[in-house]
Amino acid sequence: MLEIRDLTVAIDGESTPILKGLNLSINSGKVHAIMGPNGSGKSTLSHVLAGHTGYSVLQGSIQFMGQDLLVLAPEERAILGIFLAFQYPVAIPGINNMYFLKEACNRIRQGRHEKSLDAVDFLAQVRTHLKQIGLDESFLKRSLNDGFSGGEKKSNEILQMLMLQPKLAILDETDSGLDIDALQAISKVINQQRTPQRSWLLVTHYQRLLSYIQPDYVHILYKGRIVKTGDHNLALRLEKEGYGWLQAEATHTVEGHD
Amino acid sequence: MTDDTKVLDLIAQQDYEYGFVSDIESDTFAVGLSEDVIHRIVDRKCEPKFMLEWRLKAYRHWLTLQEPRWANLRFKPIDYQGISYYSSPKSMKDRPKSLDEVDPKLLETYRKLGIPLHEQQKLAGVAVDAIFDSVSVATTFKDQLAKAGVIFCPFSEALKEYPELIKQYLGTVVPYRDNFFAALNAAVFSDGSFVYIPKGVHCPMELSTYFRINAANTGQFERTLIIAEEGSYVSYLEGCTAPMRDENQLHAAVVELIALDHAQIKYATVQNWYLGDEQGRGGIYNFVTKRGVCRGAYSKIAWTQVETGSAITWKYPSVILRGDHSVGEFYSVALTRHYQQADTGTKMVHLGNHTRSHIMSKGISAGHGQNTYRGLVRVAPNAVGVRNYTQCDSMLIGDQCAAYTFPCIECKQQAHLEHEASIAKIGEEQLFYCQQRGLDSENAIAMMVNGFCKPVFDKLPMEFAVEAFKLLEVSLEGAVG
């Protein structure tokens, strides 16, 4: 489904790359976790997949469902089915949360040649999802992410994901900032949303999330490359030993590959 | 520069749709201002004697004044001797008696402006007085209004038909001594609209005026006077456009509103004068004095403005709340892009007891636009039970623009005054967030701006709210993609 080859990326206008020849492929229905120290390029990878224009791709390619992703605008990628739950969702004062959700939902449905949801169906769906993630309905009346607590922002991202039904969901540190109850609720919905057609890229620092959501693969992103790939045990090892041991290995390990 | 910055930079670079010049023969005075010019304006318009005296007094007073420079605006000095103070389309010399007699080219101009006069007669509800350069061209719906006893006509006509009314009210709200531009307007204004709503009459339709500057090197100085007698109601809308020219043109209008006991006046403006090009060349200098007085108890005056045009906007529609329990409102959306500068706001002067005012200002800046809100709430020492609520929001699109707010309160005793302000920035991150959720950048900006302005648009008459939204959308779309 997703095929990243030799991806080399720098901040727009700069020459030192953040991602340095990254390779990763993800098949449908699989859950891939990406772990790595702060500043290793996890959010950069997420942003580049979603089409953020603040970066320039110096080298490499990204294929998504047989298409060249790099030539598509962010909204086209969203319509194709890429969803990014942001690590730091931005606030947009003055835009009503529910209004935004409905606009997004219908733009994406339109792009996918699906029927727009009428107000009744839309509300019914939103209510169901709100309950699943344990949010109050009054949440919809507020301005988008404006004055939301850290946890509320993350929950709102998941609410959007549930409404937009992506093919590839990229969750950038969604677990950071959530309390245990919220984390459990959200893990539960994610597990329900695992289907053979949907793939996941979970960016996280903590193996705790991965004990709720069993990943098929765990990758370690280190200094701009995937230096190790394994299963849940790799996450457990990181939890115990930290990232220090990678330094030694990074020099002679061929990067992970599926 | 990233694509999104480009999008942000290009926002608001939409061409000015109304920038055509009509090829109409006009009778235009040579440039320059003197007592002689004023004599000639009075002659040309066959005005009564009291007008000549009043104008000359205004002119002599104006000569003693300095152009005001206290506003947060930068502009090149205006050459008042380089402007022509009168221009009328030639074919208007014998004024048309009905629309059928109006020069087809003029009508075509109005069609291009999106004001189909003929059609508006069919579309129930809007009576239009169209002012082309300095002269009022056609007024529709006159008969129907006459039946209700409403007077709605060009100012020049009112001077002939109802000189007593004019004599009684002209300059009572905005005296020529008020300020530099008010004095200039009093000296040289050549036309405008006059509205009189008799006691107890609810004006049966929206009244509307369209202003257009066409001739080069002319200034436009129109004057509007609206009188709402006891218990009457009127809703009035003015729109304006001008051709694209490299030089700046001066527009200095005066509007006076008078509301007696229990009367209500709603005055809406959709101002779309030419704003100048991306380099800041050309555009209208818009120095306008608008003021209403709530003379009677329980009277109400509401200003609503959507300001998208002009290189310079200097405008503070105000309400003097003299009658007890009277209400003043000001709802404003001001958009500045390219190198536009707007210094706009309102004054609410609470003289009567239990007077209330509500101010809602929404400033949007894009490109290199500069947007200043300047407001004054003044409570007289003996006024009791006064309330004011002020809300002042700014939106910045991109990072080259600026917004300022100068709210000012003069109040020495107990009154209930509330002020809220906010500032929102639409940057690349907000745009990207929306795009990631499936909205393209144009949708996203339209959505954000619309959400921001909706509380003000809701105050406009329905059909104009749609127009105002479209105008804003077109202005902001820019050359995306």
Ligand SMILES: Nc1ncnc2c1ncn2[C@@H]1O[C@H](COP(=O)(O)OP(=O)(O)O)[C@@H](O)[C@H]1O
């Ligand atoms: N907009 C930016 N401007 C400058 N440096 C950036 C920007 N975004 C990311 N970086 C740098 O790129 C590196 C990778 O950042 P990021 O992808 O956010 O890491 P992670 O998500 O793994 O913590 C870091 O060194 C960070 O400081």
Ligand SMILES: [Mg+2]
């Ligand atoms: Mg990150």
